[in-house]
Amino acid sequence: MAFIDELAAREAAMRWLDDRTQLGTRTVTQPDVANFPFQGQDVALLLRQQGICKPRQLDAALSIRTTWTRPGDKPPYEDVEGPDGLVRYAYRGTDPEFFENRALRRAFEHRLPMIWFVAVAPGVYLARYPVYVVADEPEHLRVALAIDEDQRFLGVPRPDEIDRRRSVQRLTKLRLHQPVFRAQVLGAYERSCAMCRLRHVELLDAAHIIPDGKERGTPIVPNGLSLCSIHHRAFDANVLGVRPDYTVAVRSDILGEIDGPMLKHGLQAMDGVSLSLPKQRAQHPDRERVEERYEEFLAAG
Template structure:
């Protein structure tokens, strides 16, 4: 396949993913997106054993993958946000000239869009696209990624460009951390509200126990709750709280109100109801965070 087909193949892959991920909002399993049809051939897209996927028909890397790491585990590669707000993606191995690393570098040189599969469970991924390699850092065995077109336009901020770095960080949070956090939390709670058991995914949010504006408000499952929209708003507003024994508390003045069925059944009836917890102990709410947030709830009451 000629290099001129590189962009067409990527556009075809992204359109194909749009149909299977509801425009990138729904997770996919690795076997379901391992390859896609293009010009009469099957083109590799997400390989089980390779972090950087360069199909045999293309010259440059088409996709990259971040593997699943259990809470508290150590990932095999450190894919993390840098001080400039851009995500760093590690080379494979220690040789910058390894063929997969060269393929990733070629995507950078020609500014070709790449698809990034971020694992939220074993063999379950959230697809982020288009992603662009905006800097190559071979001395540190990694590249820098722009998570969106607008972040790509901003480029790599210099150390003295504080405002631009903040903008890049905000975009990274918006385009990467928030969608991945939501997918991980909803997956842990089996796509239902932890308070009322509602299972309509389109009405579910990932709520932070400690807000992301605070130091301990990191986007990790033990700092998250899967909540329907009404209970998310109520939790954020300290109308509802979560006790350290993982039972729901309702603010005293709300319990004393008289109103319609939503107040009675949607809020007041939540008093003392046990939270539905994830199956995995490691995904349960972090008790220290819950205690800290409960003290805030009590102060609000």
């Protein structure tokens, strides 16, 4: 077995993923990224049956995976955000000395970057990288992850570091939850705008029905709409609204304006259009959230 340079291999894996994921914005399947070429060898990157991938040529874990779990089901290994805002990734099994868990520990000891494949649908993953193990917690059978360089610098806050903890929580939401939310929503809507049917993924966003930060503004598909950039901004600004019957409403003053083709075709023409909805009913916009947001739209008008 020929060992290879740990850091160089990781840098090569991430550059290789950049091309296949459009810099981490495009989802992949396990066969797409099972191995990558490095120095004349095929190096394992995402294994079919293992959540922690330690290639035979490396000493430490290269990637980790969070599998898909249907809403309401209990995952086999629960990866959760801790009270300090850092993500906890569960060991495999209950033996801290199991070889995959030791491989995670070595990534922590040598401060090596890893890749995290987060399932956004069955067999479909969003690659987040680089991530770092910033604490080993064998008493809880888990490690703490920093999902970018900023969190890595902050490390694990002490309980008395309230402001620092809040900073870590904001980073976690921005750098992990939002990209995963976008991938899940765009996947549910088959990568098209729910209002105008535009299918250019680079121009699509995942819009919150109830804004992020409010009590029910959670990043889940029933609280999301796949919208192109112009309709996302118009929805956020209450220029456009969504009625409880899933049809689009345009603010009355906007309907009365006279301007160029974008106003006429991009906004005014949306009035009364029915949303294009996901095939799975469980992924449809939550009606209570839609009604709450529509009341806000009416108040703004």
